Amino acid sequence: MLSHEKKHMEALRKHAAECVVLLKKDGQFPLEKPCKIALFGSGARNTIKGGTGSGNVYSRTYATAEAGLEKAGFVITTKAWLDAYAQDRANHHDAFIAGIKQDAANRGVSAFMAGFGKIEPEYDYSFPIEYEGEVCVYVLGRTSGEGNDRQVTPGDVLLTASEIRDILALNQRFEKFMLVLNVGGVIDLAPVADVKNILYLSQLGTVTGDILADILLGKAHPSGKLTTTWAKPCDYQDIGDFGDRNDTRYREGIYVGYRYFDSTEKKPLYPFGFGLSYTEFTLLIAGTSTDHVSVTVHNIGKYPGKEVVQLYISSPKGKLPKAYQTLAAFAKTRLLQPGESETVTLPVRLSDAASYCEECAAYVLEQGDYILRVGNSSRNTSPAAVLRLDKTVQVKKVRNLLGKPDFDDTVLTFSSRDDLSQTPVYPIHGDDLVPVICSYEIDRPIDPFVRALSDRELAYLCLGAYLDGTTGFVVGSSALHVAGAAGETTNRLPDKLRNRHLVMADGPAGLRLSEKWYRKEDGTALAAMEKMPDGLDEILPPEINKTIKETYDAIPKDQLQEYVTTAIPIGTALAQSWNLSFCEMCGDIVGAEMELYGIHLWLAPALNIHRSILCGRNFEYFSEDPLISGKMAAAIVRGVQSHPCCGATIKHFAANGQETNRYNNNSIVSERTMREIYLRGFEIAVRESQPAAVMTSYNLLNGEHTSQRKDLVDDILRCEFGFQGFVMTDWITTGKMYDPSSKHPGIFAHKVIAAGNDIIMPGAEPDFADLMRSLADGTLDREKLMICASRIYRMILYYA
Numbered sequence: 130m131l132s133h134e135k136k137h138m139e140a141l142r143k144h145a146a147e148c149v150v151l152l153k154k155d156g157q158f159p160l161e162k163p164c165k166i167a168l169f170g171s172g173a174r175n176t177i178k179g180g181t182g183s184g185n186v187y188s189r190t191y192a193t194a195e196a197g198l199e200k201a202g203f204v205i206t207t208k209a210w211l212d213a214y215a216q217d218r219a220n221h222h223d224a225f226i227a228g229i230k231q232d233a234a235n236r237g238v239s240a241f242m243a244g245f246g247k248i249e250p251e252y253d254y255s256f257p258i259e260y261e262g263e264v265c266v267y268v269l270g271r272t273s274g275e276g277n278d279r280q281v282t283p284g285d286v287l288l289t290a291s292e293i294r295d296i297l298a299l300n301q302r303f304e305k306f307m308l309v310l311n312v313g314g315v316i317d318l319a320p321v322a323d324v325k326n327i328l329y330l331s332q333l334g335t336v337t338g339d340i341l342a343d344i345l346l347g348k349a350h351p352s353g354k355l356t357t358t359w360a361k362p363c364d365y366q367d368i369g370d371f372g373d374r375n376d377t378r379y380r381e382g383i384y385v386g387y388r389y390f391d392s393t394e395k396k397p398l399y400p401f402g403f404g405l406s407y408t409e410f411t412l413l414i415a416g417t418s419t420d421h422v423s424v425t426v427h428n429i430g431k432y433p434g435k436e437v438v439q440l441y442i443s444s445p446k447g448k449l450p451k452a453y454q455t456l457a458a459f460a461k462t463r464l465l466q467p468g469e470s471e472t473v474t475l476p477v478r479l480s481d482a483a484s485y486c487e488e489c490a491a492y493v494l495e496q497g498d499y500i501l502r503v504g505n506s507s508r509n510t511s512p513a514a515v516l517r518l519d520k521t522v523q524v525k526k527v528r529n530l531l532g533k534p535d536f537d538d539t540v541l542t543f544s545s546r547d548d549l550s551q552t553p554v555y556p557i558h559g560d561d562l563v564p565v566i567c568s569y570e571i572d573r574p575i576d577p578f579v580r581a582l583s584d585r586e587l588a589y590l591c592l593g594a595y596l597d598g599t600t601g602f603v604v605g606s607s608a609l610h611v612a613g614a615a616g617e618t619t620n621r622l623p624d625k626l627r628n629r630h631l632v633m634a635d636g637p638a639g640l641r642l643s644e645k646w647y648r649k650e651d652g653t654a655l656a657a658m659e660k661m662p663d664g665l666d667e668i669l670p671p672e673i674n675k676t677i678k679e680t681y682d683a684i685p686k687d688q689l690q691e692y693v694t695t696a697i698p699i700g701t702a703l704a705q706s707w708n709l710s711f712c713e714m715c716g717d718i719v720g721a722e723m724e725l726y727g728i729h730l731w732l733a734p735a736l737n738i739h740r741s742i743l744c745g746r747n748f749e750y751f752s753e754d755p756l757i758s759g760k761m762a763a764a765i766v767r768g769v770q771s772h773p774c775c776g777a778t779i780k781h782f783a784a785n786g787q788e789t790n791r792y793n794n795n796s797i798v799s800e801r802t803m804r805e806i807y808l809r810g811f812e813i814a815v816r817e818s819q820p821a822a823v824m825t826s827y828n829l830l831n832g833e834h835t836s837q838r839k840d841l842v843d844d845i846l847r848c849e850f851g852f853q854g855f856v857m858t859d860w861i862t863t864g865k866m867y868d869p870s871s872k873h874p875g876i877f878a879h880k881v882i883a884a885g886n887d888i889i890m891p892g893a894e895p896d897f898a899d900l901m902r903s904l905a906d907g908t909l910d911r912e913k914l915m916i917c918a919s920r921i922y923r924m925i926l927y928y929a
């Protein structure tokens with residue numbers, strides 16, 4: 130094992146149990162020692178370390194549940210069951226691929242388009258389960274990925290009849306039974322809710338199976354908390370649309386996730402913020418003031434553990450509708466031994482609780498009582514203090530931006546549920562709160578070097594390093610110098626830029642590079658792939674597979690090189706740690722590997738909001754809550770950017786909530802909802818970590834592609850949030866991916882640049898032609914191109 134590989138795996142092994150959420154316990158775990166174990170379930174051998182698509186990070190080894198348990202000394206008694214299951218799945222696979230091809234033929238699209246990101250469901254099966262063991266573990270696996278949304282069907286969000294049957298039977302038969310969820314997002318647990326022990330292991334990258342073994346043996350302690358509400362699929366809000374090909378109306382407004390459940394008093398299976406520990410804790414308010422709450426956490430159980438204290442604010446009823454409560458701060462304790470306690474302090478900034486008033490284009494705190502509640506989940510809190518504001522005040526004045534939807538946001542009403550007679554009240558004087566007035570006049574300097582460039586050179590600088598004759602077809606692989614990197618800035622000005630360019634590689638579950646590669650004579654790097662990953666080879670046109678095979682066959686195998694990178698936990702799992710230093714450490718792991726392999730920009734973290742549990746990419750994202758999302762993203766960015774010449778790219782900006790028709794879907798969202806829910810995490814990440822870059826999303830927002838929205842990119846991101854870096858498009862937004870039957874127009878390079886979105890990635894010939902044409906006919910102002918080119922140039926100077 131290489132030294133960095135070992136170091137990174139050890140660091141993850143030490144801390145990744147922080148991402149794991151114990152949902153149910155009966156006191157039979159942890160086990161005293163390794164023993165005979167009856168191991169079942171789709172995730173037992175085919176353990177999922179992370180989802181598919183550009184978020185799939187390779188690592189040359191990773192621990193499955195089966196391997197992790199065996200390494201830890203368990204003796205698996207169910208090898209025959211695991212073999213039978215694997216065989217059965219392989220038998221179904223061909224029919225699954227045939228189904229995709231048939232669907233493609235029926236729809237008149239390529240199998241690649243029809244099958245990209247399509248997830249093979251789990252099938253019903255029937256094998257004997259009468260095996261011996263001192264303990265039984267059923268590992269239930271689910272994956273998902275880019276390009277497709279999840280379905281409320283058995284084998285995806287729902288459990289199959291076979292899974293329910295076996296889980297319930299094994300739970301009955303074994304005194305010690307644990308259901309382990311090796312899933313990237315919510316599944317419907319209602320049919321197995323009575324199972325004695327449920328551990329949401331999630332997908333932890335390289336160390337997934339090792340962490341399971343450590344937790345079962347009590348060598349590590351699960352201390353994760355949910356960052357998204359787990360409920361029956363039918364209980365989630367269905368006020369707004371999801372999954373429409375053309376237009377998705379976010380009618381639910383601000384009532385996303387727990388904001389909806391808490392405001393309607395609907396009972397989820399497991400609320401936002403929930404997670405048990407092997408041990409037990411008490412929480413005691415130790416002190417309150419206008420700007421903080423201190424809480425003493427005491428470990429009163431038998432095992433070590435960490436607790437997460439959460440602070441929510443309920444705002445007064447006023448003119449603007451509110452959610453019952455919103456998360457305002459959180460703090461995680463250190464590992465507390467039995468009997469130990471720690472006092473944590475949660476800061477309070479009342480202005481963060483302001484609501485956006487569209488009528489006055491300002492963030493407003495309405496007069497009345499702001500109740501600060503403290504607890505260890507959104508459904509287990511008690512009031513700690515009341516901040517009584519004497520008058521309504523505007524805390525930040527902005528402009529009305531982003532357009533208007535064709536509906537009014539939903540308004541939910543609820544009654545107060547608190548007895549506040551014992552709660553201290555602090556008066557707050559509105560006159561003391563100084564409003565921030567946003568300025569939209571900022572410097573957009575043009576570099577003298579850029580000013581001297583020709584039109585062609587300017588255009589090249591604002592396009593990725595595309596090759597002539599290509600359209601950057603293969604997502605996540607359009608870089609010349611590092612195999613498997615997703616893209617680069619241009620190589621067409623070698624003398625002027627002195628051969629410098631920025632290399633960009635994907636995440637977020639680590640650094641996505643090809644495992645094996647080969648340096649060609651001209652100095653460029655070639656991914657040495659025998660076939661495309663994620664089963665894509667099965668649906669790609671035969672000529673592409675042929676080219677991949679011929680390329681691979683021609684590579685001298687004794688000259689193959691290897692990128693050794695570490696798969697870290699998926700985004701949702703990272704957030705479930707509620708531990709900013711752990712997330713910073715994961716960013717640091719990525720940064721160290723970027724330095725090693727010459728990557729300048731990491732295309733992560735991704736912080737879209739879990740608006741619906743069905744979004745196929747939720748596993749890459751953190752949470753249904755913007756505060757968690759922003760804080761986690763900022764921590765990871767800080768870790769990455771602590772390395773010289775390494776920058777992070779937060780994505781996908783913004784309202785990219787579904788994968789269905791992702792290139793041309795229109796998210797229709799009110800300005801208030803955008804600002805309070807979908808933009809807030811980005812704002813926090815920018816303010817707290819100043820990432821090098823931002824990636825705009827594929828979707829349209831209120832009728833215009835986000836990459837072409839000046840109000841989003843320039844006015845909000847730069848002027849309001851203070852973003853200093855550069856903005857790139859998501860991949861292959863122009864040209865080939867545009868489906869001419871779409872309701873909405875495609876994306877044009879000149880409009881992207883006019884909006885202040887600095888570079889079109891990975892770039893393609895039609896983009897170059899479009900820029901040249903628009904400069905010539907005056908549709909694109911040369912000044913605008915020079916502003917964007919200057920930002921790219923400055924970044925190249927700084928990072929490359």
Ligand code: BGC
Pocket residue numbers: 183275604605606615635732780859860
């Ligand atoms: C994804 C991005 C990714 C890019 C480059 C796109 O399809 O949406 O998240 O960074 O590809 O691979």
